[in-house]
Amino acid sequence: MKAQEKVIEKIADPARNTCRLCAPLGASTVFRGIENCIPLLHGSQGCSTYIRRYMISHFREPVDIASSNFSESAAVFGGRENLHTALDNVIGKYQPSLVGIATTCLSETIGDDVSLYIKEYNEKSKSDVPVVNVPTPSYKGIHTDGYRDAVISCIKTVSKENESGDFINIIPAFVSPEDLRHLKEIASDFKTDAVLFPDYSETLDGESWESYKKISPGGTLLSDIARIKSAKASIVIGSSLSRSGLSGSLSDHLPNSHFMNLPIGIDLCDEFFGAFEKATGKQLPEKYSSERNRLVDSYMDAHKYFFEKRAIIAGDEDLVVSLASFMSEIGIVPVICATGSDNPAAAEIIKKYAPDAEVMSDSDYATVLDKAKGMNCDLVIGSSKGFYLSKNLSIPLVRVGFPVHDRFGSQRIKHLGYRGTQSILDNIANAIIEHKQNSSNIGYSYL
Numbered sequence: 001m002k003a004q005e006k007v008i009e010k011i012a013d014p015a016r017n018t019c020r021l022c023a024p025l026g027a028s029t030v031f032r033g034i035e036n037c038i039p040l041l042h043g044s045q046g047c048s049t050y051i052r053r054y055m056i057s058h059f060r061e062p063v064d065i066a067s068s069n070f071s072e073s074a075a076v077f078g079g080r081e082n083l084h085t086a087l088d089n090v091i092g093k094y095q096p097s098l099v100g101i102a103t104t105c106l107s108e109t110i111g112d113d114v115s116l117y118i119k120e121y122n123e124k125s126k127s128d129v130p131v132v133n134v135p136t137p138s139y140k141g142i143h144t145d146g147y148r149d150a151v152i153s154c155i156k157t158v159s160k161e162n163e164s165g166d167f168i169n170i171i172p173a174f175v176s177p178e179d180l181r182h183l184k185e186i187a188s189d190f191k192t193d194a195v196l197f198p199d200y201s202e203t204l205d206g207e208s209w210e211s212y213k214k215i216s217p218g219g220t221l222l223s224d225i226a227r228i229k230s231a232k233a234s235i236v237i238g239s240s241l242s243r244s245g246l247s248g249s250l251s252d253h254l255p256n257s258h259f260m261n262l263p264i265g266i267d268l269c270d271e272f273f274g275a276f277e278k279a280t281g282k283q284l285p286e287k288y289s290s291e292r293n294r295l296v297d298s299y300m301d302a303h304k305y306f307f308e309k310r311a312i313i314a315g316d317e318d319l320v321v322s323l324a325s326f327m328s329e330i331g332i333v334p335v336i337c338a339t340g341s342d343n344p345a346a347a348e349i350i351k352k353y354a355p356d357a358e359v360m361s362d363s364d365y366a367t368v369l370d371k372a373k374g375m376n377c378d379l380v381i382g383s384s385k386g387f388y389l390s391k392n393l394s395i396p397l398v399r400v401g402f403p404v405h406d407r408f409g410s411q412r413i414k415h416l417g418y419r420g421t422q423s424i425l426d427n428i429a430n431a432i433i434e435h436k437q438n439s440s441n442i443g444y445s446y447l
């Protein structure tokens with residue numbers, strides 16, 4: 001379908017409660033995963049307010065996101081002055097190690113040449129603070145695209161080609177701070193030097209402070225991003241990271257890269273740990289074999305609860321792909337797999353993992369609900385946006401991913417590895433049991 005026809009179709013049938021979020025949100029998350037970095041949105045103030053509000057209520061941490069604060073005149077004549085003033089203010093007030101600029105729909109629509117504005121600023125101010133620029137028009141991409149494009153732009157701008165070093169890169173898609181801590185733990189257990197980028201495990205789930213800090217501590221060091229191109233191998237997890245976008249393709253900047261889906265479920269975790277063994281030349285530590293064996297045991301123990309249950313999986317493409325694989329392993333039938341991205345390759349992978357599922361790309365929760373009525377679904381798994389489905393269909397919602405605005409501890413949800421899979425499995429089993437218990441008027445306490 002031609003782009004113009006697609007736009008006309010969208011106007012005639014607008015999305016309602018989408019499975020997607022806006023692209024600069026993904027870019028801002030990556031910038032918060034770099035030590036002493038400040039995200040700066042080039043456009044109107046409402047965009048950064050919305051993103052801050054969304055991130056704060058999920059991560060429950062302070063999230064500073066600056067804005068170049070367009071007025072009517074900037075929208076008409078361009079945002080050069082606004083961007084220069086914003087850079088002056090941000091660099092003067094925060095003394096950051098890096099400023100990460102993401103554009104918004106407005107600055108993209110008027111065609112602001114942000115790269116030129118940055119060049120002019122550097123010449124004028126003689127600032128030595130590096131500035132990364134990511135184009136993130138939300139009418140051309142979603143938060144996972146903004147996230148991937150920010151990762152690529154940072155590597156392109158900061159990393160230098162050097163002789164190969166004895167370390168690996170781990171590049172994860174948009175996962176939880178708890179997942180990032182787990183990835184670091186795995187690298188440490190493999191006794192390997194690893195650059196994890198981005199790393200918002202501390203900045204977006206930090207400790208309490210004795211005194212106020214302008215920028216939350218933690219994040220990938222700039223010096224580590226600088227050596228990414230010299231790694232002996234790279235493990236890239238999340239289907240959205242394998243696509244090219246407005247900033248190019250990750251595979252062009254990473255040495256010996258292994259691209260794979262998020263490691264959730266036995267198959268994908270085995271692939272992940274296999275990639276780790278190959279990249280490091282070291283054997284799987286015993287601790288993870290034990291976690292795998294416990295997980296296999298719980299697959300058998302919980303089978304009576306899962307067998308032929310029908311699930312809706314909705315949310316980020318990265319999670320939906322891997323959850324489809326995991327659900328099929330444990331005997332739950334994914335009947336609807338809905339993502340906010342418009343990616344035929346991901347839809348094909350989902351179909352491979354879940355052949356009976358209706359795969360819905362570029363979707364919204366209202367359309368998913370229309371489709372789900374009469375399909376006898378037993379549960380929803382996805383972000384808190386899925387509460388809409390769960391309430392309307394009177395079935396439980398197992399909360400994963402981002403955003404989770406209606407529960408506490410969202411930043412500590414485990415998804416990845418045998419341990420993360422175990423946690424999701426336990427939550428699904430308990431949601432099914434709880435629903436059965438609450439729906440019965442007998443009052444079973446033994447199920």
Ligand code: SF4
Pocket residue numbers: 022023024046047048050103104105106138
């Ligand atoms: S205008 Fe665009 S960039 Fe701003 S919040 Fe909306 S979708 Fe995001």
